[in-house]
Amino acid sequence: MKPVIAIVGRPNVGKSTLFNRLTRSRDALVADLPGLTRDRHYGEGRVGGRPYLVVDTGGFEPIAKDGIFHAMAQQTLQAIAEADAVVFVVDGRQGLTPQDEIIADRLRKSGVRATVAVNKAEGMTGDSRSAMLTADFHRLGLGDPCVISSAHGDGVVEMIETVLADF
Numbered sequence: 001m002k003p004v005i006a007i008v009g010r011p012n013v014g015k016s017t018l019f020n021r022l023t024r025s026r027d028a029l030v031a032d033l034p035g036l037t038r039d040r041h042y043g044e045g046r047v048g049g050r051p052y053l054v055v056d057t058g059g060f061e062p063i064a065k066d067g068i069f070h071a072m073a074q075q076t077l078q079a080i081a082e083a084d085a086v087v088f089v090v091d092g093r094q095g096l097t098p099q100d101e102i103i104a105d106r107l108r109k110s111g112v113r114a115t116v117a118v119n120k121a122e123g124m125t126g127d128s129r130s131a132m133l134t135a136d137f138h139r140l141g142l143g144d145p146c147v148i149s150s151a152h153g154d155g156v157v158e159m160i161e162t163v164l165a166d167f
C-alpha cells in the first residue's frame, strides 16, 4: 500500500506549491482509492523508487466556527484522519504564528505522524538561518522540522524521505 501523506497548514504557506512539486500526476487514480474521499485534491509521487499518495488541503482556519473557513477546517481534519502521515507546512519568512500553534495542538492530539516543513527558505538550507528556523519551529512540539523551499526545491527530497522512512 502506498502511504497517504496529507499536506496541511494555514493559507498561503505554500501547500499547493509543495503538492505540485511532490506529484507528477495530479488527481490521478482517485477512482481507484478505496476509502478516500473524492472531493479533495490527490496526486501520486515517487522518490527513490518508493511511491506515495499526496493530499492537498484548503487553508486551515481553526478559529472560525462557520462559513467557508469552517468547511475548510473540517476538510483538513478529515484529510488528517485519512492520512498515514501529515506534512505540516509553515512559513519560514513569517516565523511561528498563533495559528500554527493551534494547528500543531490539533496534530499532537490526533496522534498522527506529523513532520513540520519550514517553507520559503530557499538558499537557507544548511546555514545558520536554517538552524534558527529549526529552533524556532521546534517549539511546536512535533519534532525536528525540515527546512525546505517548495518553489525552488531545496530540501524537499530529504523531507519526503524523512516522512517515508516511517513506513
Ligand code: GDP
Residues within 6 Å of the ligand: 009, 010, 011, 012, 013, 014, 015, 016, 017, 018, 059, 119, 120, 121, 122, 148, 149, 150, 151, 152
Ligand atoms: P497554499 O495556500 O498554502 O496552498 O499556498 P500556495 O502554494 O498557493 O503558495 C502561496 C504563495 O506562496 C504563492 O505566492 C507561492 O508562490 C508562494 N510560495 C510557495 N512556496 C514558496 C517558496 O518555497 N518560497 C517562496 N519565496 N514563495 C513560495
Ligand code: MG
Residues within 6 Å of the ligand: 015, 016, 017, 057, 058, 059
Ligand atoms: Mg493551496
